[in-house]
Amino acid sequence: MLKARIIPCLDVKDGRVVKGVNFVDLRDAGDPVQIAKAYDAAGADELCFLDITATHENRGIIFDVVRQTAEQCFMPLTVGGGVRATYDIRKLLLAGADKVSINTAAVKDPDFVAEAARKFGSQCIVVAVDAKKVSGDDEPPRWEIFTHGGREPTGIDAIGFSRKVVALGAGEILLTSMDRDGTGDGFDIDLTRAVSRAVNVPVIASGGVGSLQHLVDGIRKAEASAVLAASIFHFGTHTISEAKQFMAQQGVPVRLV
Amino acid sequence: MRVAIIDYGSGNLRSAQKSFERAATALDNAISIELVDTPEQVASADRVVLPGVGAYRDCHDGIHAIDGMWQVIEEHCTQKARPFLGICVGMQLMATRGLEHTVTPGFGWIEGDVDRIDVGDSDLKIPHMGWNTLDVTRPHALLDGIETGVDGQHAYFVHSYHLRARNEADVVATAQYGEPITAIVASGNMAGTQFHPEKSQTLGLAFISNFLTWAP
Numbered sequence: 363m364l365k366a367r368i369i370p371c372l373d374v375k376d377g378r379v380v381k382g383v384n385f386v387d388l389r390d391a392g393d394p395v396q397i398a399k400a401y402d403a404a405g406a407d408e409l410c411f412l413d414i415t416a417t418h419e420n421r422g423i424i425f426d427v428v429r430q431t432a433e434q435c436f437m438p439l440t441v442g443g444g445v446r447a448t449y450d451i452r453k454l455l456l457a458g459a460d461k462v463s464i465n466t467a468a469v470k471d472p473d474f475v476a477e478a479a480r481k482f483g484s485q486c487i488v489v490a491v492d493a494k495k496v497s498g499d500d501e502p503p504r505w506e507i508f509t510h511g512g513r514e515p516t517g518i519d520a521i522g523f524s525r526k527v528v529a530l531g532a533g534e535i536l537l538t539s540m541d542r543d544g545t546g547d548g549f550d551i552d553l554t555r556a557v558s559r560a561v562n563v564p565v566i567a568s569g570g571v572g573s574l575q576h577l578v579d580g581i582r583k584a585e586a587s588a589v590l591a592a593s594i595f596h597f598g599t600h601t602i603s604e605a606k607q608f609m610a611q612q613g614v615p616v617r618l619v
Numbered sequence: 620m621r622v623a624i625i626d627y628g629s630g631n632l633r634s635a636q637k638s639f640e641r642a643a644t645a646l647d648n649a650i651s652i653e654l655v656d657t658p659e660q661v662a663s664a665d666r667v668v669l670p671g672v673g674a675y676r677d678c679h680d681g682i683h684a685i686d687g688m689w690q691v692i693e694e695h696c697t698q699k700a701r702p703f704l705g706i707c708v709g710m711q712l713m714a715t716r717g718l719e720h721t722v723t724p725g726f727g728w729i730e731g732d733v734d735r736i737d738v739g740d741s742d743l744k745i746p747h748m749g750w751n752t753l754d755v756t757r758p759h760a761l762l763d764g765i766e767t768g769v770d771g772q773h774a775y776f777v778h779s780y781h782l783r784a785r786n787e788a789d790v791v792a793t794a795q796y797g798e799p800i801t802a803i804v805a806s807g808n809m810a811g812t813q814f815h816p817e818k819s820q821t822l823g824l825a826f827i828s829n830f831l832t833w834a835p
Binding site: 363364365366367402407429432433434436437438455456457458459460482483484485486533534562563564587588617619 | 630631633634637638641672673674677744745746747748749750751752769773775776777778779794795796815817818819820821823824
């Protein structure tokens with residue numbers, strides 16, 4: 363049977379992993395290629411790079427990182443950050459990414475998703491949806507898309523937008539709760555479940571993981587197909603293997619290696 | 620021995636090449652893995668690998684866009700009867716027809732159509748994306764040393780269509796996803812996997828190694 367996926371995510375800036383990783387002895391804890399290899403060996407189901415390079419001159423570095431990773435890791439790799447044109451997608455796929463995640467460009471121009479899916483196939487087009495709750499406590503829940511790291515509201519309904527990009531050809535939704543991101547309080551279960559039920563493609567839950575129980579909740583309660591986490595793995599709080607053992611004990615089907 | 624991985628513009632083949640190289644190095648230094656894009660290079664290869672991602676029609680058109688490529692692959696598989704491995708859409712092209720978007724003829728070595736996965740009334744998502752186990756329907760040398768069944772090793776899948784083989788004997792393994800999904804087909808010197816061995820870590824490297832030593 364198909365297993366729930368656990369996906370560590372690395373923020374990469376100018377070719378270096380922001381904050382580094384200390385779960386295993388690495389010669390260079392900031393080298394994304396070494397970290398990718400370590401996660402590959404640890405049994406991660408996929409890997410995600412988010413390129414947060416700000417300067418134009420350094421935008422090309424990520425392609426080298428992806429190229430070297432693809433040569434050494436035989437696991438699926440998703441790369442996002444700064445993807446604005448089909449040219450960017452082509453370059454990332456040619457460098458060795460298996461999937462490319464589109465964020466701001468999909469919000470600005472949803473037809474870009476259709477064009478990308480037509481050119482490269484839905485299987486490699488992920489749309490990253492960053493959502494924040496905008497309804498009050500006694501109102502029906504409503505989440506809105508935010509861009510620029512959660513600072514810019516767009517007025518666009520997150521569930522309607524998710525439906526729309528899937529209809530246009532997105533093969534997967536990477537859903538991040540901007541309310542929970544970085545808090546360690548767990549996924550926004552209501553948001554994730556609402557999006558999972560609204561679309562017929564896999565949804566990756568993201569934002570807020572602080573414990574292994576949160577990973578279980580992402581699959582069982584929020585009905586996501588995959589869970590993405592960063593700090594609980596990077597800072598060595600838990601290993602991928604511990605996470606999978608725990609999830610298996612709680613009855614979540616996972617790939618034990 | 621020369622192994623040719625055909626590059627006809629369908630996605631990145633670096634991982635495929637590197638994974639085959641890794642498996643080859645563990646076996647024997649006399650195996651060379653080459654990314655090729657001309658019919659001449661395919662004609663002289665001992666083993667041929669046909670990858671493929673994206674839409675059926677695009678892969679079909681991509682091969683036909685290289686003059687003589689479709690024919691030389693046919694010759695390798697039928698007249699010369701040398702080992703062949705199709706991966707993902709490369710495997711689907713072994714079928715009679717693809718029904719994705721439009722009807723597209725395949726090589727026709729495995730009788731059957733490539734049709735959308737039917738998950739019925741279940742809430743299963745399409746694409747079938749992620750790690751699944753394999754259920755063996757017919758023992759095969761390509762699965763030597765690989766643990767199969769519900770507690771077995773996992774293969775990485777990402778696809779919305781699959782090959783419905785008309786003859787059960789052509790199917791070597793399936794994966795359960797709403798219905799049994801065709802995971803491996805084989806007929807004589809030809810084999811194909813719906814999953815990506817180059818992305819399937821332990822199982823993938825073992826499978827590639829078996830293909831490199833396969834004597835059909």
